[in-house]
Amino acid sequence: MNMHSSAPLGVLVRVWPKLSETFILEEILGLERRGLALRLYALDAPTDDVTHDAVARVRSPVARVPSGHTLREMLARHASLAVSEPIGYLQSLGQALRRGQGGWRDFLRAGWLAAQLRRDGVGHLHVHFINGPTDIAQLASRMSGIPFSISAHAKDIYLSRPADLRRKLNAARFTVTCTEANRATLAAIAPRAAIRLMYHGVDREVFHPSRRTGPQEQDAPLIVAVGRLRAKKGLDTLLEACRLLHQRGKRVRCEIVGYGEEHDALADHILRTGLAGHVHLAGKLARDQVLERYSRATVFVQPSRIAADGDRDGIPNVLLEAMAMGLPVVATRVSGIPELVRDGVNGLLVEPDAPLALANGIERLLQSPELAAAFGRRARATVAKAFDNDANLRTLMQLLEPSHVCGTHCDLLEAAR
Known part of the structure; x- marks a missing residue:
């Protein structure tokens, strides 16, 4: 994704908004301050009965990824993808079937998301959490041809199987994670993957x-x-x-x-x-x-x-x-x-x-x-x-530029995909 182009950045999360995930809220507000056009996609509806006041400042549109109740629309979207991206579609289907029943459910939702990313003109998809949300993002990326990246955090790393982590790390254009301890853990699992440390930041004017x-x-x-x-x-x-x-x-x-x-x-x-x-x-x-x-x-x-x-x-x-x-x-x-x-x-x-x-x-x-x-x-x-929010977001913006992601590692990344 060229950050100077008009293509919006897609951001996939499990729940939006979520009271305990202020780091995602701060990241989205920071990216908006930099003038990025964003499209937010959430897998599940919010369950908290209170929200942070700062959520009201988010300007980006939010779409919920349906879980199956709109089957006719899902099938129509899947049919369109199968025609326009037959190889990627079949590769995604094969990968999903190898994962069993959970993979099939993810495949249905990924098809809806892939079609929506195209309709919204998204140039790159950035997904928070390397467990379930990234399973869907990887399938949607292969079906749509839109690259994706990962932000990995804590439970999603340490409660996942190394083989699943390796598959997703190698498929992503890059992965950022919020501690050096996490980065070292992931790098040992997938040595060829592009993994960068990016600490979470806070708004120092609010917390003063x-x-x-x-x-x-x-x-x-x-x-x-x-x-x-x-x-x-x-x-x-x-x-x-x-x-x-x-x-x-x-x-x-x-x-x-x-x-x-x-x-x-x-x-x-x-x-x-x-x-x-x-x-x-x-x-x-x-x-x-x-x-x-x-x-x-x-x-x-x-x-x-x-x-x-x-x-x-x-x-x-x-x-x-x-x-x-x-x-x-x-x-x-x-x-x-x-x-x-x-x-x-x-x-x-x-x-x-x-x-x-x-x-x-x-x-x-x-x-x-x-x-x-x-x-x-x-x-x-x-x-x-x-740990300043604005300074750390510069790392993400640099990584979203293809020249920073690939460079001499392009061949390795393409082979991993």
């Missing part, structure tokens, strides 16, 4: 230290954590750390923002350990409400772990947001987090599943406001230097 008010004088210091309530987030470790702090006589409060399958277990944990008056599960909140929590916080905690099934965080966007606000942070040495947080420089790092170490880190920051403030200033500087 000037918004911080801190707790009211009569309030206890506030610990904040934000994220889906899943095992990989390690929030039970934070609860245990809070229990230890109260056992030591430390007067602290904790708010956990998010939703998910661990909610009831965490709520039970809070009741069993006598933390009901001190720890609050805040549930789903829009971005302005999350900002308000950051503004009142004393410490931000990211207690991530590698879950039993291998799922893990990359670099959580909420950690970037908190650091951009100038908050001191305590986080765990998991996946890409040490690429952002340097222990003793711009925050504290502890081992995962270590509530005593986490409690000690939090207490250290509470007892030394000067150290906490210094970490907060350096945290803000780190985000400004390496």
Whole structure:
């Protein structure tokens, strides 16, 4: 795709909008600011009952990819593709059939998407998540002749089979991923594929230290954590750390923002350990409400772990947001987090599943406001230097230029396809 041409860029996501995927929202807003014409395609309807206010600023049209209820229209679109791109169509059909029933469902949806990409004049398709959405994108690309690229993140990498990852990485024009740990993992699986590190960025004007008010004088210091309530987030470790702090006589409060399958277990944990008056599960909140929590916080905690099934965080966007606000942070040495947080420089790092170490880190920051403030200033500087949304989007825009994608690697990429 030539970024100077008028052909719009297609962006495929599983759900639009989605409360927990602010990194996609920020990317789309950033690309629009650069004047790119976008077409958004979503596989599923939104399920969140709240949305971020910033979603209203997105100007690009959104199309939902149907899942089969419009069978007559799907068949018409497939027939058109079979006539106009017979080789690519048959290759896609063969690939889908080898994947079984799930492949057949993806094939139907991919045909609808391929025809829509052509109708919309899309020159390139960029897809978020290397699992299910990329399965559909790869089929649609082969059917339509429109190249595609991938943005790979966390769960979609570590819960996928290496053979499936290799197939998609080699078929894509390029892949970007949000941590060096991810990039190294993917490069080991598909050494010939074009894989680039592209950190997520945040809007430094929205997440700014000037918004911080801190707790009211009569309030206890506030610990904040934000994220889906899943095992990989390690929030039970934070609860245990809070229990230890109260056992030591430390007067602290904790708010956990998010939703998910661990909610009831965490709520039970809070009741069993006598933390009901001190720890609050805040549930789903829009971005302005999350900002308000950051503004009142004393410490931000990211207690991530590698879950039993291998799922893990990359670099959580909420950690970037908190650091951009100038908050001191305590986080765990998991996946890409040490690429952002340097222990003793711009925050504290502890081992995962270590509530005593986490409690000690939090207490250290509470007892030394000067150290906490210094970490907060350096945290803000780190985000400004390496995790600015506009700067990181330049990487994507360069990769969308064919000369940056291919160069001396064109033969390898064509062979991989």
